[in-house]
Amino acid sequence: MNQYQAFRVELADKVANVVINRPEKINAMNAAFWTEIIDIFKWIDETDDVRVVVLSGAGAHFSSGIDLQLLAQVGGELGKDVGRNAEKLRRKILSLQASFNAVDNCRKPVIAAIQGYCLGGAIDLISACDMRYSTSDAQFSIKEIDMGMAADVGTLQRLPRIIGDGMMRELAFTGRTINGEEARSIGLVNRSYADQQALQDGVQDLARQIAEKSPLAIRGTKEMIRYMRDHRVDDGLEYIATWNAAMLQAADLRVAVTAHMTKQKPDFAD
Amino acid sequence: MNQYQAFRVELADKVANVVINRPEKINAMNAAFWTEIIDIFKWIDETDDVRVVVLSGAGAHFSSGIDLQLLAQVGGELGKDVGRNAEKLRRKILSLQASFNAVDNCRKPVIAAIQGYCLGGAIDLISACDMRYSTSDAQFSIKEIDMGMAADVGTLQRLPRIIGDGMMRELAFTGRTINGEEARSIGLVNRSYADQQALQDGVQDLARQIAEKSPLAIRGTKEMIRYMRDHRVDDGLEYIATWNAAMLQAADLRVAVTAHMTKQKPDFAD
Amino acid sequence: MNQYQAFRVELADKVANVVINRPEKINAMNAAFWTEIIDIFKWIDETDDVRVVVLSGAGAHFSSGIDLQLLAQVGGELGKDVGRNAEKLRRKILSLQASFNAVDNCRKPVIAAIQGYCLGGAIDLISACDMRYSTSDAQFSIKEIDMGMAADVGTLQRLPRIIGDGMMRELAFTGRTINGEEARSIGLVNRSYADQQALQDGVQDLARQIAEKSPLAIRGTKEMIRYMRDHRVDDGLEYIATWNAAMLQAADLRVAVTAHMTKQKPDFAD
Amino acid sequence: MNQYQAFRVELADKVANVVINRPEKINAMNAAFWTEIIDIFKWIDETDDVRVVVLSGAGAHFSSGIDLQLLAQVGGELGKDVGRNAEKLRRKILSLQASFNAVDNCRKPVIAAIQGYCLGGAIDLISACDMRYSTSDAQFSIKEIDMGMAADVGTLQRLPRIIGDGMMRELAFTGRTINGEEARSIGLVNRSYADQQALQDGVQDLARQIAEKSPLAIRGTKEMIRYMRDHRVDDGLEYIATWNAAMLQAADLRVAVTAHMTKQKPDFAD
Amino acid sequence: MNQYQAFRVELADKVANVVINRPEKINAMNAAFWTEIIDIFKWIDETDDVRVVVLSGAGAHFSSGIDLQLLAQVGGELGKDVGRNAEKLRRKILSLQASFNAVDNCRKPVIAAIQGYCLGGAIDLISACDMRYSTSDAQFSIKEIDMGMAADVGTLQRLPRIIGDGMMRELAFTGRTINGEEARSIGLVNRSYADQQALQDGVQDLARQIAEKSPLAIRGTKEMIRYMRDHRVDDGLEYIATWNAAMLQAADLRVAVTAHMTKQKPDFAD
């Protein structure tokens, strides 16, 4: 595990805690943030000992979104030719998207724990996580519309699959702030907690539960749900059949059945 | 702005109010309705001064759906050859669908404000809008099933993306009437209001909010959400990157940032 | 109508009641279950007199899912070569999936009525039904994760279209049990009833309502909603136009209009 | 049939001859061209008496592509804001594409007859036709690359389905001119003729053959091939089954069988 | 192996020879044909000893297509209600398609050997095979157009992937007869032979070559090519990776490498 400028990462009991760690800047996403998050999720993917990830923000807020200085810097790199600027911007956006794709494509479940502000780019980020939990007074806003731009690192692509289409458009067009309780009622978060401590207790408990399951089964399950976001039911059925053709020959099914018979807790290999 | 037989259209403060205006016929959709709606949305699309649309019905009801006289007239045009009738009917249905596609494809957000009856074809229509708001005692019903036919101008295609699949089937199979409050609880409308006045106040306020945003950003946002209804997440990411490659070179981002710095309201060009 | 080992099937007033009938085994899905269900739904598809199906479980529970003896037997058939085992397993899974595809592809609406346990494979089964209703104390769990495997007969493919993506992942990763009331709040069931009697009254009443509609219109409606689960809005519009080009030449539209005019109940042919 | 500035249109024996008629400008595609072609194909679609279309160019050449004056004019309409220019250009391109979509979507088969130059936009145009025939010394070139731009009215979208992927890229990257004989060998044209007269004789004869077939069968066949360009085999099978469910009830099948039995030529209604 | 009315089936050296066996009727496809072909390919799929299939026609011709008596019989079953007729026809067509889907979905390669007439339904059939070989004077024609109908059992869906789009439309619109040599030049057959004996020698030799390969590798290869007909490159790459994750653990890779090292012929298990 490396040291990071924008994050603090800890591993305990097979749960990796990834904390955005710039509380003095409301965890704004600076240049270090965008590159380090790729390294972190590469490490998570390759480390068998990590089975679940909890993503949170240090301090009173989850994150205020992209750092405006970073935006300004990108603007400063543009030249005179509109076409070449367009190519540069297109590749820059694709590269920022790649940072959140690393979260989305992570083989292990990623749980977002949200308190305080969760604005702009932070919505893009939590849309790429598997599940979201918040305090009841957390504040969510698709802030990009107030920057005069359409959100371009994932909110508009992933959020419509999570919340209803009608409310999606209202939030994206107005940038209206909703709290944790309303977020729960539209399916943006699975549960809202009274305060930050209850939130942390809740997600850590959830993370531990998932960490005890067969890691092969969890990966297969995540891959299938991810796949269904974009594919047909018949393709999905063919895919899981091909996947499980190998996986059902693994030890895990036997371990689970034995544990079930002997009424003991199963112990799955990494 | 032209005069219309089936509609009343007004433009104020960048908000176009499009009112179905046959209250004595419960705003039933007659021949004029189907052609005029295309002209109106063409005008909206091409008029820079229009930024948002509010679609409503004059009188006590939103609309009772397609005018039965129109159906009878289509029936009267059929001949003896089943195959040639089929081709005629197919093209007629495609042509009716085109009227509501004009709403769906409109570059500006379209808000539906619904009171009283919203039956049959009216459900097809509001499914093609961006967002829906109603009085709490509005009455919604997928009436086509009681005409002995499957709805064919958009309800069955667009509504499953808006409300849950399970409730979708119940409503489509039974034609059961639900009120505004139940409509809200299943995501069919975003909010239900106590009465028609409160509804109008609510949607006009919402429309004004959206009209103040960057029109380029609103169009990009709408295009992306529309696109995601039918496309993969990875395709969507590539599309917004290509789109914003040009749009981030617009003045709007700069206007927004400046306004943000100076804590003033941004003023975006049409 | 044949006699079955794992089911009891009755037909009355155009409603087929299909009851899983191994209450002493908590309606676990044994070998007979998987083959008989295909025969039953083939019969339903081909019998004009059946217009709606109610699927339920005899006794105190809906079903505990796949019979573990069946799993053990499949395991016993495997040999030494991993590749040939993989091919055998793949085909076995595809064959189990085919049993639930028969439910999903049935031309008539299928209503699931659920009390008590609804575990593992039983979730896969109800995901393939059109609509779900339960008692408020029914217990739902995606049990496969605790067997050390990813669910592979339909839950992961069909359920994300029915409930929200975020809650889907929580339930699939943890196997957490939810009751009928929570199931209703996330859209898994359309309504939860106080007890088993109220549930049966409710679904039989619903079934009778649907049985009175035009069977052609019901089939078209079901086909379109099924189609939209996997297709684009524009493809769906073209498909219904082609479908209705023939169906609007049927008698049902005329029967319905006449009934509407004379304020009588329409009587549609099978 | 109207009079046109850029075209000459004639109808004889159910074959519509659409001739680009600006030979003094090498049939360059000017403003009139782009709007008139939509009107012409709308007329073709709606006129039962037209069963096949032959598209050709007056004089020594088929067409040199888009008129440079038109391009210059579009450039002149651009302002200072890159974003608003982008939106204007995007809509302009979509509107030019719509002109060739009208050819692609035409319900009747469209045969292109090509002699002399067929450059740039002319390739986009013939890619939207059903079939292509040329003189052996015709000259084809994807000229856009030499204008410093990627072709944007259909060549890059439709041609890869017609000729091989490898040769497609060579021609698009280099703008290399190929003659009618090489065009035939890679599938760009179905046949190349010795000279313009032989070409005209050939395509007129082909057009007459097609005009004698059942128009319903021809439309169904065209729709299915068009559909398969973009859809799955299983979707295509379902679509033709739904289509023919109505069409096999038409008189044409009976007319054809009777003609076959009596060894006479069938005479199909329009 | 059963006895069949419309076929003769033989198995030798792991090659199944399936011969359409009604030479006195030019191998027209009667009722027995359509049901027996499903049984035969089910048997092929389930019989490990069959590794390759050669499909041919007894006598001087491959097949003249669907038996007109069968068509007449279907017509005779139609009633008065256009809608109910449409549903009956739709299901009939889907059921005929299922017969050729059984060929397309067969896990073993299917080689078509064609001499004499190959008309109408016979083109649909060979389009569902893996590869096609013919005598140079074989005669191919998409005959359905001359029956006043669009082909509906697979030609229009599968053939455009095999031959070029331009020639596809010419043949489908005109029903023009092409011989084996032209068929080869457009990719409809892989090779054309001087006479029927040379054809049989050629395909039997090819079949034996394929029968010697690893059957797991052949099945994987066929599945991947079939899959790519309808899917994206990225999906295909993910699918083969999942498939080979199990298959590379099979003995066949080891057997092949050992054989390669010792320069002996590998002997793969069924």
Add this chain to the structure above:
Amino acid sequence: MNQYQAFRVELADKVANVVINRPEKINAMNAAFWTEIIDIFKWIDETDDVRVVVLSGAGAHFSSGIDLQLLAQVGGELGKDVGRNAEKLRRKILSLQASFNAVDNCRKPVIAAIQGYCLGGAIDLISACDMRYSTSDAQFSIKEIDMGMAADVGTLQRLPRIIGDGMMRELAFTGRTINGEEARSIGLVNRSYADQQALQDGVQDLARQIAEKSPLAIRGTKEMIRYMRDHRVDDGLEYIATWNAAMLQAADLRVAVTAHMTKQKPDFAD
């Protein structure tokens, strides 16, 4: 430009020559090959001075495919649990695929120049290039079938789009060797040359031609053709319209028009 173990890379006149440089091992693809190719194409993508790539093999042969030692090494890393082996193999295959995806996704055109052997993995590689050219006696074979496995790094995914479906299956099932001339006749290579010198002259000349075009136009063209391999015509039209909305504001169009007017060679910026 770095030094590589498995490659030699040179840049001259905006053309990058990438040469597989292990002639003593028939350019077999070893571990260094698979990682270095990613670095090389990353450098190409990011280096504005490179406009075209020529990929070839040092010595008498292009490449014999994957190094068997590498395969053996992967086998050696497998453990006892089939499921965990499957996951390891799946990721290994995905990682090998990523090496050739780097070629496929390269923004600049990649030309393959092939002499001598082009076997197994080498076919996967050239399938990921834009265009292929060979000597007439080059030898192509989909060798994987003789290793007892289905090709899994791209041949089965990309080649069916390049050559016909029928011949694709024959070559994949049999592993039959074809020479450069037959390769040309089925579209696998665009042209075959008498010998290696003529081949090099030909491709270098082609590369120089492409290098003189507008690099923005070349990239747009390549992106669109790549996109159409997997997308619908209507999606492709929308995509190019969005792309060109920015690109037509670049200087290149003006440079080209000016050059055209003055009959001089255009000089495009990198």
